[in-house]
Amino acid sequence: MNDFFARFKSLAVLGLSRKPKSFSRQAYDFLQSQGYELYPVNPHAKAIAGQACYDSVEALPEVEAAVFFTPPGVSMALLPLCKEKGIVYVWFQQGSADKAVLKVADELGITYTKSCVFLHQPGAGFPHNVHRILAGVFGKL
Secondary structure, three states, X not given: OOOXXXXXXXXXXXXXXXXXXXXXXXXXXXXXXOOOEEEEEOOOOOEEOOXXXXXXXXXXXXXXXXXXXXOHHHHHHHHHHHHHHOOOEEEEOOOOOOHHHHHHHHHHOOEEEEOOOHHHOHHHOOOHHHHHHHHXXXXXX
8 A cells, every 4th residue: 555644744735625525625634534734725715624725835834745636737737836845745636647747747756646545544434445445456556
């Protein structure tokens, strides 16, 4: 299993949705419940889920890594800003990176994982535990 979430506890969450039922909010709420120090970035919100929101990568305090919940075009634009900020470890939630984004990450020397956040969280529960079992059986972990 990928060790990203074991290694990093201070995470920028890029593209956190204002919608409470969105996937990014579910992942954010879960990671927060697991004790991660999260810093949401959304230029269209001053606060999300009661936590102050940063309007840009540049405005972030020092973080260890970033989790992307953005469309590939936005991810592409944010990668150089992450590199400038010293964020060189990133997690691309499914749908946030395409081949072009991954190429830019490689060119910038950014280490990345591209997978589902919940797939790598043993405490995530149903239906994620079933997904994790199937991914293990079919060698996708």
